[in-house]
Amino acid sequence: MTSPLLALAGYFALLSLFAVGGANAAIPEMHRVAVDVMHWMSDRQFADMFAIAQVSPGPNVIIVTLIGYHVAGFAGAAVATAAMCGPTCALAFVVGRVWDRFKEARWRMAVQGGLVPLSLGLIAASAFVLARAADHTLVAGLLTAATALVAFATRINPLWLFLAGALLGLTGWL
Amino acid sequence: MPVPPPVRPSLSELFRAFVAVSLSGFGGALPWARRMIVDKKKWMTAEEFNEVFALSQFLPGPNVVNFSVVFGQRFGGAPGAAVAFAGLMGPPLVIVSVLAVLYALYGDVAVLTRILAGIAAAAAGLLIAVVAKMAAPLVRKGTHWAPGIALLAFIGVALMQWPLPLVFVVLAPLSIALAWMRP
Numbered sequence: 001m002t003s004p005l006l007a008l009a010g011y012f013a014l015l016s017l018f019a020v021g022g023a024n025a026a027i028p029e030m031h032r033v034a035v036d037v038m039h040w041m042s043d044r045q046f047a048d049m050f051a052i053a054q055v056s057p058g059p060n061v062i063i064v065t066l067i068g069y070h071v072a073g074f075a076g077a078a079v080a081t082a083a084m085c086g087p088t089c090a091l092a093f094v095v096g097r098v099w100d101r102f103k104e105a106r107w108r109m110a111v112q113g114g115l116v117p118l119s120l121g122l123i124a125a126s127a128f129v130l131a132r133a134a135d136h137t138l139v140a141g142l143l144t145a146a147t148a149l150v151a152f153a154t155r156i157n158p159l160w161l162f163l164a165g166a167l168l169g170l171t172g173w174l
Numbered sequence: 175m176p177v178p179p180p181v182r183p184s185l186s187e188l189f190r191a192f193v194a195v196s197l198s199g200f201g202g203a204l205p206w207a208r209r210m211i212v213d214k215k216k217w218m219t220a221e222e223f224n225e226v227f228a229l230s231q232f233l234p235g236p237n238v239v240n241f242s243v244v245f246g247q248r249f250g251g252a253p254g255a256a257v258a259f260a261g262l263m264g265p266p267l268v269i270v271s272v273l274a275v276l277y278a279l280y281g282d283v284a285v286l287t288r289i290l291a292g293i294a295a296a297a298a299g300l301l302i303a304v305v306a307k308m309a310a311p312l313v314r315k316g317t318h319w320a321p322g323i324a325l326l327a328f329i330g331v332a333l334m335q336w337p338l339p340l341v342f343v344v345l346a347p348l349s350i351a352l353a354w355m356r357p
Contacts, residue, residue: 014339015338016234016235016236017234017235018234018338018339018342019234019235019236019338020232020233020234020342020346021231021237022231022235022236022237022238023235023236023237024301024304026338028331028332028335028338029331029337029338032335032337032338036335044287044291045281047290047291047294048277048281048287048290048291048294049277050294050297051290051293051294051297052270052273052274052277052290053270054293054297054300055293056266056269056270056273057196057197057198057265057266057269058196058197058262058263058265058266058269058270059196059236059238059239059262059263059266060236061235061236061239062266062267062270065266065267065270065271065274066270066273066274066277069271069274069275069278070274070277070278074271077267077270077271077274081263081267084235084236085235085236085239085259085263087235088233088234088235088236088239088240089235089239089240089243089255089259091233091234091235092229092230092233092235092239092240092243092244093243093244093247093252093255095229095233095244096226096229096243096244096247096248097247099229099244106354107354109353109357110350110351110353110354110357111232111350111353112228112232112353113353113357114323114346114349114350114351114352114353114354115232115346115349115350116232116312116320117312117319117320117321117322117323117324117327117349118323118324118327118342118345118346118349119231119308120305120308120309120312120324120327121323121324121325121326121327121328121331121345122327122328122331122338123301123304123305123308124305124324124327124328124332125327125328125331125332126301127298127301127302127304127305128328128332129332130294130297130298130301131295131298131299131302133294133298134291134294134295134297134298135295135298140291140292140295141295143292143295143296143299144295144296144298144299144302145299146299147295147296147298147299147300147302147303148299148300148302148303148306149299149303150303151299151300151302151303151304152302152303152306152307158300161296161299161300162293162296162297164292164296165292165293165294165295165296165297166289166292166293166296167292168292169288169289169290169291169292169293169295170285170288170289170292172288174288174291174292174295
C-alpha cells in the first residue's frame with residue numbers, strides 16, 4: 001500500500017503536465033482518479049468540491065487543495081497543490097524565457113493552433129462530467145441549462161448565477 | 175509619438191498586484207489580471223498581455239498560475255516569478271484550507287448539501303457556456319479538422335473515460351500535425 005501523500009504527489013504532478021486548457025481541462029481525469037480508481041470520495045463529494053472551488057476567490061486549480069485535504073489533511077492539501085503547480089511552473093518559467101525567440105516560427109504556430117481544439121474537447125468533457133455528477137434531478141438539469149444560456153448570452157458576474165443556484169438548492173427543489 | 179517608458183514593478187508591487195488579482199477573481203482570475211496589469215498599472219500593453227496570455231493558455235497546467243510565473247519572470251527573474259506565484263496562490267490557499275476543514279465537519283449537514291448541490295449545478299452550466307464561447311471562433315475559422323479533434327477528445331475522456339495522458343499522447347501529435355498542414 002503506497003502512502004496517500006505519495007499517491008497524491010504522483011497523480012497531480014503527472015496530471016498537471018497533460019492539463020492543456022488549464023485546471024478545468026483536467027477535471028475529468030481528477031474525477032476518474034479520485035472517484036473511480038482510488039475511491040477517495042463519492043460523485044457528490046467531488047461535485048461539492050468543484051462548487052466550493054468555484055465560489056472561492058482565486059484560480060480554479062484550488063480544487064486540488066480540497067481533494068488533497070480530503071485525502072490526507074493539511075499535508076495532503078499542501079502536497080496536492082505543490083504537485084499540481086510545481087512541474088508546470090518550472091516549465092512555464094523555462095519556456096517563458098525563450099518563447100519570444102520563436103515568435104515567427106511555423107512550428108510554434110502549429111503547436112499553438114493544434115492544442116486549442118484539444119483543450120476545447122477536454123473542457124467540454126469536464127462540463128459533461130460535472131453535469132453528470134451534479135444533476136441528479138430534472139430541476140438540477142434545468143438549472144444547469146438555464147445557467148449555461150444566461151452565461152453564454154450575457155456578461156453577468158458568475159457570482160449571481162452561483163447565488164441563484166445556492167438559493168434554489170436551499171429551497172430543496174433540486 | 176513618443177512611447178512613455180514602461181513602468182517596472184518592484185517585487186513587493188508584483189506580490190500585492192497578484193494578491194489583489196487572486197482575491198477579486200471568481201470563476202477564473204485572468205480577466206482580473208488583464209484589468210490590473212494593462213488598464214490599471216500599465217505594466218504591459220494589450221498586445222504584450224495577449225502574447226503572454228496565449229503562452230499561458232497553451233502551456234499545460236493552470237493558466238493563471240502559468241501567467242503569474244511568466245509575467246513575474248519577465249519583470250523580476252526567478253524572485254519575480256516566485257513572488258507573483260506566492261501572491262496568486264497564498265490567499266486562496268488559506269481560504270480554501272478553512273473551507274476544506276468546514277466541509278469535512280459539516281459537509282453532511284442537509285442545508286449545506288442542498289446549497290452546494292445548487293452551486294454545483296450552476297457551475298456545470300457556466301462551464302458549458304465557456305465551451306460554447308471557445309467553440310464559436312473555432313467554428314467561424316472554418317478549419318475542418320479542429321471540431322473533429324475536439325469531438326474525439328470529448329468522446330475519449332467523457333464517454334470512454336480513458337486516462338487523460340493516453341488521450342493526450344494520441345491526439346496532441348495528430349492535432350499539431352493537422353495544424354501544421356492546414357493552419
